[in-house]
Amino acid sequence: MARGIDYGGMMHRAMQGLIADVLQGVADGGLPGEHHFFITFDTRDEGVQMADWLRERYPEEMTIVIQHWFENLTVTHEAFTVTLNFGNAPEPLYIPFDSVRTFVDPSVEFGLRFETQDGDEDEDEDDEDDADDAAPDAPQGGAEVVSLDKWRK
Template identity: 45%
Template sequence: MSTDLLRYDRMVEAALRRVVRDALKEVQEHGLPGEHHFFISFRTQYPGVRMPEFLRAKYPDEITIVLQYQFYGLDVNDERVEVTLSFNGSHERLVVPMAAITTFADPSVNFALQFQPPDEEEGEDVVDEAAEEEEAAPEGEDDDTPKQGGTVVALDAFRKK
């Protein structure tokens, strides 16, 4: 069996993360239209995540934030999302690498995406190459070894009927 397989799982993951980025860029440029609002979950320990320590202590693995009524300074690019949110009456700036996002949902239109956590052995090179440089792969690991199995993403559940 050849080790030169096309990594469709990585291609699909990257394409779906671009959907998240494009939706957030649209909101950055034009604001939230209608009843749209976003629930975004991300790994708090992922390299490059910047958030207040009191939040990291309360949510050591994952946190879900909501972009709906009160968010400020949304700044989106290919690598990360930055936003200021209010926690207990205090405005706090969050920086979230795109690769740290585990779930993106817009309940107003019954749309949700769930992402596979980055493979610790392979590193996350789909979206956030800077984070990969921070996480050196263990010596002796073969980063190009494909994983067995596959992922099927059914989009029918998210389509309006």
């Protein structure tokens, strides 16, 4: 029997799908208006393909910018490829969506952050309990944490 509904995994895949849809729109029609993206990914992910010299320079993670100059943007359900210019040297990158850590479009103050899944499920449950205990003190820097109970009737 199933343990329950994996809402976290479903949300993770949905957010990856959103990024894929956005990138596919850019591949089809270019960047609209002032939109541009900062995408941070884990260069240690086994599926990432990049030049050796870039991997040496960015051994853990790398942030790319898709804005003024990019070519060959292609998108699949699992990954995207793009050629970017690094000091007048065009380099192709293959980036699986599972390696993406952040996706930000600063032109509209939109961003997604993916947490790594490298922990025990029990640890995650403990973290959730701690988060519930800390919620009343959490707002710092302009954000407000609101309990779902506030919206229930």
